[in-house]
Amino acid sequence: MALDQNFFAEQEARIPKGTIRTRFAPSPTGYMHVGNLRTALYTWLIARHGGGTFILRIEDTDQGRQVEGATEVIYRTLAECGLTHDEGPDVGGPVGPYIQSERRGLYGQYARLLVEKGAAYYCFCEKAESEEDAGDFDRGEDPCRSLSPEEAHARVDAGEPYVIRQKIPHEGVTTFHDVTFGDITVENQTLDDQVLLKRDGLPTYNFANVVDDHLMGITHVVRGSEYLSSAPKYNLLYEAFGWEIPTYVHCSPVMRDQHNKMSKRHGDPSYEDLRDQGYLTEAILNYVALLGWAPKGERSEQEVFSLSELVDAFDIAGISKSPAIFDIDKLTYFNATYLRAMTPEAFAEIAEPYIRQAVKNPAIDAAAVAALLQARCEKLTDIPEKVDFFDQLPDYDVECFTNKKSKTNPEVSRAMLEAVIPALEGIETWTLDAVHDTLIALAEHLGVKNATLLWPVRIAAAGKLVTPGGAVEICHILGKEEVLRRLRLGLDKLSA
Numbered sequence: 218m219a220l221d222q223n224f225f226a227e228q229e230a231r232i233p234k235g236t237i238r239t240r241f242a243p244s245p246t247g248y249m250h251v252g253n254l255r256t257a258l259y260t261w262l263i264a265r266h267g268g269g270t271f272i273l274r275i276e277d278t279d280q281g282r283q284v285e286g287a288t289e290v291i292y293r294t295l296a297e298c299g300l301t302h303d304e305g306p307d308v309g310g311p312v313g314p315y316i317q318s319e320r321r322g323l324y325g326q327y328a329r330l331l332v333e334k335g336a337a338y339y340c341f342c343e344k345a346e347s348e349e350d351a352g353d354f355d356r357g358e359d360p361c362r363s364l365s366p367e368e369a370h371a372r373v374d375a376g377e378p379y380v381i382r383q384k385i386p387h388e389g390v391t392t393f394h395d396v397t398f399g400d401i402t403v404e405n406q407t408l409d410d411q412v413l414l415k416r417d418g419l420p421t422y423n424f425a426n427v428v429d430d431h432l433m434g435i436t437h438v439v440r441g442s443e444y445l446s447s448a449p450k451y452n453l454l455y456e457a458f459g460w461e462i463p464t465y466v467h468c469s470p471v472m473r474d475q476h477n478k479m480s481k482r483h484g485d486p487s488y489e490d491l492r493d494q495g496y497l498t499e500a501i502l503n504y505v506a507l508l509g510w511a512p513k514g515e516r517s518e519q520e521v522f523s524l525s526e527l528v529d530a531f532d533i534a535g536i537s538k539s540p541a542i543f544d545i546d547k548l549t550y551f552n553a554t555y556l557r558a559m560t561p562e563a564f565a566e567i568a569e570p571y572i573r574q575a576v577k578n579p580a581i582d583a584a585a586v587a588a589l590l591q592a593r594c595e596k597l598t599d600i601p602e603k604v605d606f607f608d609q610l611p612d613y614d615v616e617c618f619t620n621k622k623s624k625t626n627p628e629v630s631r632a633m634l635e636a637v638i639p640a641l642e643g644i645e646t647w648t649l650d651a652v653h654d655t656l657i658a659l660a661e662h663l664g665v666k667n668a669t670l671l672w673p674v675r676i677a678a679a680g681k682l683v684t685p686g687g688a689v690e691i692c693h694i695l696g697k698e699e700v701l702r703r704l705r706l707g708l709d710k711l712s713a
Contacts, residue, residue, distance in 0.1 A: 677707025
């Protein structure tokens with residue numbers, strides 16, 4: 218059956234021209250790992266930096282690997298990260314549909330067009346689909362490659378199952394250019410006749426990518442360096458169709474250590490895992506941006522970037538060939554930096570749910586607790602353990618009252634609490650200043666250093682050696698009645 222050339226002309230006429238167009242094309246096969254997020258971020262930054270268009274395309278042709286709910290994870294992650302897409306399944310656009318399984322009819326047409334051009338052929342050999350997908354096929358022994366068009370079409374018309382394979386030239390070389398790795402040349406004889414269209418009529422990943430990238434007007438293709446080996450075959454497809462080859466940007470992998478790529482199987486975190494572990498989205502994005510990219514020029518020493526600053530600074534020339542090692546300690550450093558840079562009000566808002574995990578008493582002011590935490594918190598998930606004493610005084614050992622630097626021991630601490638309790642009882646209006654002034658004046662009256670008085674007060678009030686905030690702040694937040702109750706319990710412990 219003759220191909221409808223008007224169909225191809227109409228498809229070409231839809232392609233937007235004249236601007237940068239990038240795409241993030243995930244498969245709905247699970248979670249958004251750090252490498253995926255980096256690809257999405259770099260792709261988005263290229264588009265935004267160049268005033269172009271960012272497209273979301275869902276690549277669901279591998280039906281067997283799909284995971285329920287995975288598409289929602291993709292949408293949610295992009296939205297949380299602020300990586301808004303201009304075209305996609307949910308927002309539409311001029312070159313839809315943007316879900317590959319909904320484009321199924323296109324691929325057969327273009328595969329047959331390649332056959333007509335002599336760049337592909339019908340293959341009727343009995344091969345397992347896994348072998349087809351892997352390109353595990355000895356083309357030198359493939360009798361279908363040399364079938365006449367008449368014989369091949371007769372077998373297709375007779376209903377014989379087939380795949381369509383790319384016809385790789387036996388001679389010569391193919392050279393492709395990558396922004397990161399430069400020019401790479403391979404001998405065509407080292408390439409296999411990969412499957413383009415499978416028996417079920419669905420395309421292979423490599424073929425669908427080329428067709429969709431062209432028909433969507435994609436100018437820059439960002440993907441992992443594991444696809445470098447497929448790039449020559451992509452080039453040959455573009456050349457066979459007579460299409461312009463996009464700019465390739467291959468990124469080296471994100472590694473968990475010197476030898477192993479990050480992977481869910483090894484327990485390495487996804488974006489959502491990191492959020493659940495108390496990391497801010499802004500800190501995650503900032504750190505991920507620097508996993509394999511470095512700013513140039515006047516920003517070369519800058520580490521902390523807002524998303525808008527990344528848009529301004531991002532240049533694909535800064536992408537490194539070297540694999541990037543994911544360092545959780547470095548991410549924690551970024552997270553702490555972001556937490557401390559927040560306004561007190563903003564920090565209190567995001568910290569409150571974590572505070573309330575441990576502090577159920579509504580009388581305790583969560584904003585006041587947050588004010589103690591902001592300079593001392595690296596991850597939001599650290600918060601409950603740091604503040605649980607506000608809800609309930611933990612059991613603690615009398616030895617906690619001994620502190621060499623503060624010059625305290627159980628005997629000294631007992632004397633301090635005996636003096637502090639009546640002094641605090643005398644405060645009529647329980648304010649931070651009132652608590653502070655009372656305790657400092659008492660230390661002066663007793664002729665001791667402030668620390669000698671405040672250490673036992675803090676231990677008795679909190680029951681912990683390490684606390685966010687000192688004795689004054691803790692006493693103020695706990696309130697007069699609860700503080701006096703706890704100090705009396707401490708005194709009993711010291712007197713026992």
